[in-house]
Amino acid sequence: MGVLRVGVLGAGVVGVTTATELQSQFPTANITIIADKFNNETTSEVAAGIFRPNLSFTGPTPEITSQWIRDSYDYYDAIRSSEESARAGVSQISGYLFSKVDESLVKNHLLEKIVPVYRRTTKEELKLCPGNWKYGSFFVTLVTECTKFLPWSLARFEQAGGKIVNKTIGNIKELEQSFDIVVNCTGLGAKYIFSDHQLVPIRGQVIKVRIVHAPWIKTFFYGDSDTYIIPRSDGVILGGCRHYDSYDMNINKYDSAAIRERCFKMVPSLQKARFIRESVGLRPHRSVVRVEPELLDTGFTKFKIVHNYGHGGYGVTSAPGTAKHAVKYVRDLHSSSSVYSKL
């Protein structure tokens, strides 16, 4: 047997973190990323990129979900505290989560255990935004700007000897000759090549604005009905919406108007901001994120696949943790083949 050849199908945040994790755990292997969309063509680049898992985010067990979130936080936090943080687009951010509906909506047991600060807001803080908010939390977390993080990660991957191939894969069997193991990080694409009917798009739309007259917006704000205002190095992201099972990639003017109205109501000074651009993305939602190995019967052999997709609205938050888990399965499949080849 020659060098281990691993293909990573997909170059969104899940694919690139899987590829870099593979490199760090298998330094002598030949790792190749195969994808037909990169950087600003991916769903990942549309993400606001805030590290905040929703309680509906689900792995196979609560323990595994917690582990993914913790591993992801550690991964980004190591970058954040390094000299590369600005180039990689990873920084610390703090802000408020408000609700008029229920106290439980401002709690988050997954985050509370991990982030440096997560506390209930004071009465004064509840008045920071107009609208008579009833419940609130203040917390410190991380934001990862995929506009920087993806190109930075790909460059690091190439420097470490990784290969990148721009190609559309119609059938996974096309990769069987070139690779010993393939990791499936195709996001919503998995719906087509692997016909996973549990995978559903949840459409989202965001507006990016630059604050000329209100540079004091340094903290994020979340309100009810998927309303968020997230300041980043490249502007302030205003969102959002969630449309289940919609494939519409066009900017919808009614969504734009609703996003503006909700965000301006929360932070009125945003009305003076200069518009930069709007984007739409389809979150690859699956009731349970799929991270698991599979031996695919291709007629001649069992082709070794590790799945890593279905991260929904929380792919930036969970990608490095699921990558670590997927690479553990790569190791298992690889060592089982070494045993097999000795027989």
Ligand SMILES: Cc1cc2nc3c(=O)[nH]c(=O)nc-3n(C[C@H](O)[C@H](O)[C@H](O)COP(=O)(O)OP(=O)(O)OC[C@H]3O[C@@H](n4cnc5c(N)ncnc54)[C@H](O)[C@@H]3O)c2cc1C
């Ligand atoms: C508006 C919006 C806001 C969001 N905000 C946040 C947030 O604040 N925090 C957070 O954690 N998450 C957020 N998300 C979610 C996040 O964007 C996704 O979970 C994440 O991008 C999924 O990453 P991925 O790598 O699985 O998919 P993608 O980024 O879609 O990448 C898929 C890759 O697979 C490749 N591919 C697919 N099929 C094929 C094929 N047949 N052949 C070759 N290549 C193929 C594509 O070319 C691409 O490179 C947001 C999403 C949206 C839409």
Ligand SMILES: *[C@@H]1O[C@H](CO)[C@@H](O)[C@H](O)[C@H]1NC(C)=O
């Ligand atoms: C996407 O990136 C490419 C290459 O850097 C650039 O030419 C293009 O203008 C970008 N597209 C958008 C919409 O930003």
Ligand SMILES: *[C@@H]1O[C@H](CO)[C@@H](O)[C@H](O)[C@H]1NC(C)=O
């Ligand atoms: C979590 O996601 C669900 C489903 O998208 C949504 O209804 C709920 O408001 C979200 N919770 C929070 C705290 O954002």
Ligand SMILES: *[C@@H]1O[C@H](CO)[C@@H](O)[C@H](O)[C@H]1NC(C)=O
């Ligand atoms: C990938 O190939 C497609 C089709 O040939 C091309 O349009 C696209 O610009 C390429 N992307 C990159 C990042 O090279």
Ligand SMILES: *[C@@H]1O[C@H](CO)[C@@H](O)[C@H](O)[C@H]1NC(C)=O
């Ligand atoms: C790694 O694999 C790719 C894809 O099969 C191949 O093109 C390349 O030559 C290989 N590189 C090395 C160093 O083995």
Ligand SMILES: *[C@@H]1O[C@H](CO)[C@@H](O)[C@H](O)[C@H]1NC(C)=O
């Ligand atoms: C890749 O993901 C899809 C999702 O449905 C799954 O069906 C498929 O089995 C996975 N991999 C392969 C090689 O088929």
